[in-house]
Amino acid sequence: MRAGNRANQRRIIMEILSILTGAFVAGCDLGIKKYTEENVRDGEERRIWKGKGIYRKVHNKGLMMNHLDCRPKLVKGMSAAALGILFFWEHLLWKEPGRKLAKLGTSLMLGGAVGNTYDRFKRGYVVDYLSLKTKNRKLSDITFNLSDLALFAGAILTVWSSLFGKKR
Template identity: 30%
Template sequence: MRLTLIIAAVVILLDQASKLYIVEGLALKDRLVIDVWPPYLSFHMAWNRGVNFGLFSGLDMRWILIAVALVISALVLSWVWRDPSRRWANVAAGLLVGGALGNVIDRLRYGAVADFLNVSCCGIENPFAFNIADIAVFAGAVGLVLFTGETGRAKADGRKKRDASRRPR
């Protein structure tokens, strides 16, 4: 559980520091676009009032989305607390919780999530922007799928058996 909380805190700090520096410090909220490494990386200011990819952004869902993020974070933390044995599941949970709470802070502070990272490649222009919290939520969700449940347990059990067989007797 401790590892989960440390990872969550690091994600929140990185996410909020990047937003403070880029959105406020570099004045992206006023400039709207800053080319960093054209055409691959640019900062595009986007205020996401909805869910992923701006879905439902026309509805005032701020408080509902804050509540959902807090409930999901609490459930994930409770889950990890009850089954703390898998290191990578704890890392994944920390990423998910830290990212969710980073976006909650945005919704409380700005009324919307501040998205600014835009990555394009190979002549394809990406119309979407995201942030560090979004990356962490995605990576955490994928990690929880990979490192929990029967598949995660089977991998952990297999490692324990291999490690036990390698010990000198």
């Protein structure tokens, strides 16, 4: 009975850490977005990371790189649906033993989805603020945020776990 209690306690602790991971990502991103909205002028660019990065304010009314920006209701609906699917997936995932990498990936994706979906419903657009300075102008024009990074990293971890990870 004791071993079962310990396993249940570990599962509960991992679930709490998962929720905190997602909340941390969303909270940090939303805080940076608020700061950016209040302190960065339109068109202003600040060099960061020893000139290898750019900090600026971009309002993205669509999906990635403003796709579907002329269909805001569809974009909101897709964001809300994706968020719901991620919550459901995480709920199912936590019923399975092991799969720690997939659980971490899902937590990161949830945090990123919450940050961007909140923006879409609250502001009507997503605030993006980071870019990499490259010799390729098109690549340097791509602007993203912490939620985007969490979504991307979480997706990679989840896929990696599904392809190469152990079930334990």
